[in-house]
Amino acid sequence: MLTQEIEKLVKLQELDTEIKTYQEIIDNFPGRKKQLAQSVESALEDTNFIKKEHKKLQVEKKERELEIQAIEEEIKKLQKRMDEVKTNKEYNSLLSEIETLKGKKTGIEDMLLSLMEKDEEINKQLAGHSVKSEEYKKDTALKIQEEEKNIEEMQGRLKEKSAEREKLASEINKDLYKIYEKIRKGKKDGIAICKLEGESCSRCSVFVPTYIAEKVKRKKEIVNCENCSRILY
Numbered sequence: 001m002l003t004q005e006i007e008k009l010v011k012l013q014e015l016d017t018e019i020k021t022y023q024e025i026i027d028n029f030p031g032r033k034k035q036l037a038q039s040v041e042s043a044l045e046d047t048n049f050i051k052k053e054h055k056k057l058q059v060e061k062k063e064r065e066l067e068i069q070a071i072e073e074e075i076k077k078l079q080k081r082m083d084e085v086k087t088n089k090e091y092n093s094l095l096s097e098i099e100t101l102k103g104k105k106t107g108i109e110d111m112l113l114s115l116m117e118k119d120e121e122i123n124k125q126l127a128g129h130s131v132k133s134e135e136y137k138k139d140t141a142l143k144i145q146e147e148e149k150n151i152e153e154m155q156g157r158l159k160e161k162s163a164e165r166e167k168l169a170s171e172i173n174k175d176l177y178k179i180y181e182k183i184r185k186g187k188k189d190g191i192a193i194c195k196l197e198g199e200s201c202s203r204c205s206v207f208v209p210t211y212i213a214e215k216v217k218r219k220k221e222i223v224n225c226e227n228c229s230r231i232l233y
C-alpha cells in the first residue's frame with residue numbers, strides 16, 4: 001500500500017515541479033517584458049544622444065564658418081585701407097593687423113577641420129546606430145510576441161496540470177498529503193519527496209544513516225531525511 005502511496009507522491013511531486021516551473025515563467029513574464037521594452041528604449045536613447053551630438057556639431061561648425069567669414073571680410077577691409085595709407089607707420093600697422101587676423105583665421109580653420117572629421121565619425125556612428133536600434137526594436141517586438149504566445153500556451157498547460165494534480169491529490173491518503181504539502185510549502189525549491197541515492201539524500205546530499213536507509217528500502221513507513229526533512233524513497 002505504502003509503495004503505491006509513495007508512487008503517487010512521486011508523481012505529485014513531478015506535477016508540482018512542472019507547475020512551479022510554469023508558474024514562475026508566467027509570473028516573471030511581465031518583468032521580462034518590461035526589461036525588453038526598456039532595452040529598446042535605451043537603444044533608441046543612444047541613437048538620440050548621437051543625434052543631439054550631431055546637431056551640436058553642426059551648430060559649432062556653422063559658428064566657426066561665420067567667424068572665418070567675418071575675419072575674411074575684416075582682412076579685405078584692411079587691404080582696401082592699405083591703398084589709401086599715407087605713412088609707412090600706418091602701412092606697417094595695417095600689415096601686422098592683417099597678419100594677426102590671418103593667423104587667427106588659420107587657427108579657426110584648423111578647428112573647423114577637426115570638427116569636420118568628428119562630424120564624419122559621428123555620421124558613421126549615427127548610421128550604424130540607427131540601423132541597429134531599429135533592427136533591435138523590430139527583433140525585440142517579435143521576441144515579445146513569440147514569448148507572449150508561449151506564455152499563453154503555458155497557461156493552458158498549467159491549467160491542465162493543475163487539474164491533473166488536483167485529481168491525483170484527492171487520491172492520496174489525507175494525512176500523507178498534509179505532510180507532503182507542509183514540507184513542500186516550506187521548501188524554496190518546492191521539493192518534498194526525493195530519492196535516496198546511495199547513502200545520501202539526493203536533495204541535500206547529507207549522509208543518511210544505514211538504519212534509516214534500511215527503513216526507506218523496506219517501504220513500511222514514511223521516512224524523512226534527518227537533515228532536510230524531505231520524504232525519502
Ligand SMILES: [Zn+2]
Nearest residue numbers: 201204225228
Ligand atoms: Zn535531505
